[in-house]
Amino acid sequence: MAEPIIQFQDVTFQYDSQAEPTLHNINLTINRGEKILIVGPSGSGKSTLGNLINGLIPHAIPGQIMGKVTVDGEVVQDSSIFDLSLKVGTVLQDPDSQFVGLTTAEDIAFALENDQVATAEMKQRVKAVAGTLGLDNQLSQSPQNLSGGQKQRTSMAGVLIDDGDILLFDEPLAALDPATGKASIKLIDDLHNRLGVTVVIIEHRLEDVLTQPIDRVLVVNDGRITADVTPDALLHSDLLTTIGVRSPLYLQALTAAGVAKDSITGIDSVQTVDAPQLQQRLSDWLEGEPELTKASRREPLLEIRNLDFGYDAQTPIFNQLNLTINKGDMLALVGRNGVGKTTLSQLITGFATPQSGQMRFADTDLLDLSIKERADHIGYIMQDPNQMISKNLIHDEVGLGLDLRGVAPEERDRRVDDALKICGLYAFRHWPISALSFGQKKRVTIASILVLNPEMLILDEPTAGQDWRHYTQMMRFLEQLNREQGITIVLITHDMHLMLEYANRTVVLGDHGIMLDALPAEVLTNRPVIKAASLAETSLYTLADRFNLDPYQFTSQVIASERRSWHE
């Protein structure tokens, strides 16, 4: 018998700081033991819905709730954040805001301390969950010094260790390396099956979540639940494009090969997807595709030689690292959480200093240049634009670098306007930055770097947390900068689709150095490297395998056909 555990009865919610309600007339019942995925465009109200379940709203973030939210028998409005935290374990989008312990182990154990679990049992449970999430070597480290993905793993471990009845995940995947992302989705599924917990996942990456079964998908749009469907019904409908969610790669491949959606069976998993004569149709399609063009040779731009670096003497991060980045590369830098991707950017931009080695940029010795001088050539764009922005007005923010360099006002204004035009922000030039969306703010940070005319950009997860429409806008914009302005681009990413679709070269970092430097499709069809670098096979590989096609050729042709379609 279905037993309701979460209920929204005609709920309308308005943040105190907003003039209009964010959620409108929500009626929703989630039953004990269900596994729910919430999708929808940026700003549609998904996190707001989640925060009404864990009580952050209204107990930490104030606002007016009309109607009634009930969680496991308690009315959220009348309960407390502490009581609700015993029922709902939450992994938030921004793990930084969740750390309470001095060490990673203390942080993971926090929920157990609250429950007064005996020390010996606590240690054993922390060890077990840390092992599953690959945090064994970080247990005594301060959470503040962890890499982005290690932080996300820690907050995941802190929730998975406890046996609350409801688990809520708000975009858990963005900072996790692909293998850990996959393992986490599997771990959530195991808990769901073993303990019968109720699971709610908010995530833009539909395909990654669907690697394990989901009972229902709730589509949120404009503060309303506009669909409550099975994954099968969702994938057969045309809803995905309208709600800003990317269709799974294996379905994109079937569409490219001309397979009609209504003829597809087993649509919600690459393991089961099928259609009449599918093998024949896919191989016919592959044969008819034009031959792939070879990339031209490029000149070196940044040359790193024999680089050694470690934050302390015992744990080297790079040992005799050699890497050449060429002019015009659109390069994806990938590898497991904590391998050193951010550290490498900091060494290049001057925020960290190598113990030994050389770095040449064009004709200059990079190690002779200050941070500011390096920024004239190489721009670094952090994942969170809010950490980079210091001014209130767009025009001031974008002009800041030129002001610091004493550029005359007329030239400054001209260059700011040019950068704003390239970034599609000229119409907003007099706006306050606070009125912009996350994606627009990200463009402001890119404009404030482009204004210095750099030859190279390094971007850390340029599309994290953005819906499909904004993701596509951002990536096509970067592709255009690369193609038309000749700017060399380095993308640090855990998103295998992004790397496959947009990069023309992939550098895989492994322990102490480079594990592989190859075409994206070569990397993603190399099983030993995928395993060793914590990457994940895409569904194109799995599909090729199931239908006896050459994985490299199939993957490359699907991506080539997709690129052709958006260039047209």
Ligand SMILES: Nc1ncnc2c1ncn2[C@@H]1O[C@H](COP(=O)(O)OP(=O)(O)OP(=O)(O)O)[C@@H](O)[C@H]1O
């Ligand atoms: N703390 C807050 N105070 C005031 N308004 C807020 C707050 N948090 C969110 N909002 C507003 O509520 C709306 C919905 O935000 P919410 O974070 O729920 O969207 P979302 O669907 O989770 O988006 P995303 O996919 O970008 O995370 C936004 O327009 C936002 O401006």
Ligand SMILES: Nc1ncnc2c1ncn2[C@@H]1O[C@H](COP(=O)(O)OP(=O)(O)OP(=O)(O)O)[C@@H](O)[C@H]1O
């Ligand atoms: N300030 C610091 N002090 C000590 N150790 C650090 C510091 N910053 C990072 N580390 C460690 O150095 C290693 C590399 O971290 P880095 O942030 O470069 O990894 P990353 O590849 O960018 O990871 P992610 O994919 O999780 O973002 C990690 O093991 C991290 O814990």
